[in-house]
Amino acid sequence: MDSVCRYLVENLTAVNNYDRTTVHTFVFHNGSLTGEFLTELMDRIPVTASFAVTADIPTDFKHSKAFKYKKIQYNEARWATLDDLKSVKNECFVNLKSSNFDCKDLNEFLKHWVDCDEAILTRLTLKLKEGTVIDETVLTDQLTILLYYVDDLPHFFIKMKKISNEKLVVGHLDFEKDKTVEFNVWPTDKWSGIFEMLELLEKVKELEKELLRIDEGEEPNSNEEIEKRNRRRREIEEKVEHVRRQIDKLNEYGLILQYPV
Structure with a gap:
């Protein structure tokens, strides 16, 4: 041997x-x-x-x-x-x-x-x-x-x-x-559109995690704090919608988006 x-x-x-x-x-x-x-x-x-x-x-x-x-x-x-x-x-x-x-x-x-x-x-x-x-x-x-x-x-x-x-x-x-x-x-560059969609999906995931942190956080103690929280929540929701629209434009094959939050 x-x-x-x-x-x-x-x-x-x-x-x-x-x-x-x-x-x-x-x-x-x-x-x-x-x-x-x-x-x-x-x-x-x-x-x-x-x-x-x-x-x-x-x-x-x-x-x-x-x-x-x-x-x-x-x-x-x-x-x-x-x-x-x-x-x-x-x-x-x-x-x-x-x-x-x-x-x-x-x-x-x-x-x-x-x-x-x-x-x-x-x-x-x-x-x-x-x-x-x-x-x-x-x-x-x-x-x-x-x-x-x-x-x-x-x-x-x-x-x-x-x-x-x-x-x-x-x-x-x-x-x-x-x-x-x-x-x-x-x-x-082999799957440039796919890669871009996955990058955007990561952004959606992180933004939705931030929304979750806001919802699970301590309750505001004043009207000013409530308004600040709600304003921040609206800003994030608008960003999520914007990124999702970008994904929809790229998603010519109708792929299913799946991610953990």
């Missing part, structure tokens, strides 16, 4: 040392791999490579680099955890042909992605846990999205909160009938 690993890694990385533009792909087909063999491989294969395993992987397998490669495919990924999925970086591509993830896990990952400071992902494809029922309420909890349906399945656009640049900011999630999820991430 040791000699196999050394041959694979040393020979291919030696070639790569002469050409930094080359990205090598390591593919392991069919059958099954032991955890020990996979550990040896991942210890030595650089994260700049692509890594694909169509063979079976032990359900107790763990490795810190398993989700760090530039392109990843695991046909058997029921060993992967939410922390593994959250560890992706460097605009990677991830394809999991099977998993133990359900709608709550997917929601947690999307919330993580929204809050990231950098572009971590280009495409995520994964098949949800066998028997998973698509629960839209759980899936979209606490997310600001533009929603639509295809064959009664929810599809939606979403964006990152912190935009350090315009690269890989707007996400689109869709489902296949077999419960395979595909999440693609694009630059802002």
